[in-house]
Amino acid sequence: MTMVPELQSSSLTEAIFVGDGEMATLMRSYNWANTSLGLVENWPQSLKTLVSTILVSRFPQAIYWGEDYIQFYNDALIPIYGAYHPHAVGQPLPETWPEVWDDQFSSMCEGVRNTGEAFFVKDQPQLVLRFGYLEEAYFTYCYSPACDETGKSRGIFATITETTQQVISQRRLTMLRELATAVSGAKTLQSACLAAADTLNPYDIPFALFYRVNSQGNLAELVADRGLTSDSAATPSTIALIPESDTNDSTEQSRGWLLAKVLQSREPQLITDVVDRFGALPGGPWPESSHSALILPILSGNKEQVECLLIVGISPRLEFNPEYRSFLELVAQQVESSIATARSYEEERKRTEALAELDHAKTLFFSNVSHEFRTPLTLINGLAAQLGK
Structure with missing residues (x-):
């Protein structure tokens, strides 16, 4: 970009x-003569008015002028441009956003103009493609015709709001509600994990693995999964939980899920x-592979031991920010709560069965005692009857 004040x-x-x-300062120093618009003094008055209007606005706005849609935008729109800023200033819209400029989008722009x-x-x-990776994003926008002094449409006046955070937050909230409903009736750890796996949203959780930790804490067994095939190297049926201090082979540390670290730290x-x-x-619905995953501990009801280890894939088209992490932790907490409820149900069932067994044993004992008392009395009564004859 050439600056020639x-x-x-x-x-x-x-x-x-x-x-x-920032944008006003940048545009004052930009060499507009190198664009299809030419020198500023030759611009139509309508374009000059539109540019001055958006620069003082606090709402994200842009102007795409001419057949090649030369870009002007204000400070409020800088976050939406991301890494494309400031290079997009004065450049044709299709060249800046090639991943957006498909037949549908170009037809829409042509239709407005x-x-x-x-x-x-x-x-x-x-x-x-704002931050080095193809990103899932959502926008609400209105593209209006930008007219010159004759009333002819010469470009587009764009008002744009990014709604990515709101759309994804609502999607995650819906999934958490569905998850709570799905696991509410679980009676065992495995049924809770299976129900949870069935409700996970692949846009946010491309794959998931639930590993039950045995009572000795030295083995994890796969009890539920989502999004991966059984023959994948990432889905072993069991994983030995060997503490890192007991593993001297550095190559061993570069393989597998390293569940023992999470088991020890509970983090x-x-x-x-x-x-x-x-x-x-x-990568869920996307063709790219997930590059990252988060391993989460699921604790027992008394928080004294790790019941299960949850491995969740992270979308290749979303930033792993604090909101994303908090969402995944809420998923684990929901499963943790359902497992604790299932454990309580199981313990209550065992108590009921034990009481029923005890009651049966008592009945059998007194039945036997009664029989033992009745037998000698019958013999005595019989003998007495004989003597009386």
Whole structure:
């Protein structure tokens, strides 16, 4: 990007690119002569007015002008541009966002510019490449025609709001509600894990593995899974829980899930090299492999021991931020609660069975005692009857 302040009249640029914000400062120093728009003084008055309007607005707004959709945007839209900022300024929209510029999107833009009819969409899913990876994102936007002095539509006036956080938060909240319902009737640890696995959303949890820890704490057994095949290197039926201090082979540390570390610390463990460990793994609905996974401990009702270890894949198209981590911890807590309830149910069932056994034993004992008392009395009564004759 070439900055040449001397090309433009200071008074003119300050009148158009108003304010002391980042975008106003950037546009004042931009070499607009190198774009299809040419020198600023030759711009139509309508474009100058639109640019000055969006720069003072606190709502995310942009202008895409001309047949190549040259971009202007304000400070409020910088977070949406992400890594594309500031290079997108003055550049054609299709060149900045090639992953967005498909037939449908280009037809929509052409429709607004050619027909003069606005286009509005809410929570539109969009795959964008802002931070070095193809990202699942959602936007609500209105594209209106931007007209010149003759009333002819020359471009697009865009008002854009990113709703990614709201859409994904609602999706996760829905899943947590469904999870709570699904596991509420579980009577055993395994049934709780199976019910939980069936409700996990693949957009946020591409795969999941539930490992039950044995009473000795030295072996984990796979009791439920989702999103992985049984022949995958990532789904062993059992995993020996060997403490790291007992493992001297460094190559051993680079393989497997290292569940023993989570068992010992009782803290979640992020694994960022799952592809190196196991090869490509499912990415949920996306073609890319999950690159990371989180191992979460599921504790007993009294919090004294680890009942289960939950391994969840992380979406390759979402940032693993604190909100994502908190969501996964809530999933583990929900399963933990259901297992504790199942344990209570199991203990109550065992108590009921024990009481029934005790009651049966008492009945049998007194029945036998009664029989033993009746037998000698019968003999005595019989003998007495004989003597009386």
